[in-house]
Amino acid sequence: MAFQFSDAALALQARVKDFIDSEIVPAQPDYQREVADARRQGNAFIVPPTIERLKAKARAAGLWNLFLPQSEHGAGLTNLEYAPLCELMGRVPIAAEAFNCSAPDTGNMETLVRYASPAIQQRWLAPLLAGEIRSAFAMTEPEVASSDATNITASIVRDGDSYVLNGRKWYISGASDPRCQVLIFMGKSDPDNPDRHRQQSMIVVPADTPGVTIVRDMSVFGNDDAPHGHAEVHFDNVRVPLDHMLLGEGRGFEISQGRLGPGRIHHCMRLIGKAEAALEAMCRRTLERVAFGRKIADQGVWRERIAESRILIDQARLLVFHAAHMMDTVGNKGAAREIAMIKVVAPNMACKVIDWAIQAHGAAGVSQDFGLAQAYANARTLRLADGPDEVHRNAIARLELARYQ
Structure with missing residues (x-):
């Protein structure tokens, strides 16, 4: 099979490559210096000014949210058209974020585009698409083999006009970023359902909700991976409104x-x-x-x-x-x-x-x-x-x- 790209897709590849070569690669030392300086001062979890400058330039150049396929919010590219662009971003560690195309935000934005209510989209999707905030996805747990999502033990219990969340999550990418303002939490809302794949739900959780606590930053091969990082997060009787549930109970x-x-x-x-x-x-x-x-x-x-x-x-x-x-x-x-x-x-x-x-x-x-x-x-x-x-x-x-x- 021959994979051929349109003239427009090829032109976009050239624009992304030029932006990476002319803007992002020269800025990489400044970014690294900002992170190193913050680490020496005892707090590497900062918002590096360099990345924010690059984001503003990329957005002004129209190189923004390229990952969203066939969506009014993104560039409207197919997955195949996006692949070479994403490959180019992979060459430089900070490139994906500069284009607002970095994980876990991309997955969270796609989730909110597909499954969130208009009110949730307005509150959380809009600032994510604008690159004003960041997000996290809370699924993996230390007590169980989370490669099988049906194993998760975190709970989602309905109580009046709220859901109450309890659980221990870890390696939650980006949770320590000071810009992280919202998480998508996966837990069991119907643990006794005979269909193991209908026991789980996903719900949107504002990061500043009482009971959401970052316990520690996990290292990866001895590195804290700041300023993005991977945190252990505890959810202790976290109350979230009913309308924050995504798609419906049992659809996680x-x-x-x-x-x-x-x-x-x-x-x-x-x-x-x-x-x-x-x-x-x-x-x-x-x-x-x-x-x-x-x-x-x-x-x-x-x-x-x-x-x-x-x-x-x-x-x-x-x-x-x-x-x-x-x-x-x-x-x-x-x-x-x-x-x-x-x-x-x-x-x-x-x-x-x-x-x-x-x-x-x-x-x-x-x-x-x-x-x-x-x-x-x-x-x-x-x-x-x-x-x-x-x-x-x-x-x-x-x-x-x-x-x-």
Whole structure:
């Protein structure tokens, strides 16, 4: 299958690339300096001025909310048209946020577009679309294997004109960001329902609601990942109005499947960009360094790794394009197999390519100077986020076996 893009889509790719090269890449050192200065002062969870300046420039340039497919709120791109743009953003850590296209906000905005009432959309979706606030998604729990969403133990109990929420969530991305003003909480509202997939609900929770407490910031490979971060959040008798329920009681699992499909493929698109950047760094490093009397690039093992990296990246990109095409043509549910396949392939591919790039850089590869250590940590966590490899492989096998039963 040949994936061809319209002239308009190609022009948008060129505009995004130019903005990244001319605005975001030169601003990256300033951003890193702002975060480092804040960390030295004891609080790395800040709003870096650089990112806000970049957001204003991107919005003024019309490069804003590009992720929303076929929506009045975004650029109206298909998933396939968005894929190369998301890949470009993946090359630079702060690029996605500069275009208001970063997780978990993208998934939350899509959820609110699809499932929230007009009043909730006006209150929370509008400022998210404007990039004025940020959000978090509270599903993962420490006590259970959250890869099976039916396992969650957090509770949602109706009490008069409110729902009362209780539960312990962790690795809640972005909850410590001072701009995070709203969370989407998943809990069990009907734990005794014989249909395990009708026990859960999702509800919108203002971050300043009494009983919502950030207990600690979780580290990832020893790094707090500030200023975005991943927090442990406790919900203790949190009261939320009835009209904050999304879609209706018992519809949480249904929402999660609709939300995670686009989120999964967006992660994979960005990982293609991270792997491309790592391969570029690997090539440049091996061409400029000499070991044992010749350039590293002239040694067989590195030619093997460079060639294998190119093959792996291009294979993954084609699978991403195919999954995006399927989402556009048969819908997210119809593309479940393809989404699961790329969610396994892309993080594993990126981990391998980035690891080779780290090896090519020697000690510098694990330093803060080249961004490879951060890229590897991100790629490795995505073998867990939005479902671990094992869950997706099981889903692929189940769908494949169904063809013969």
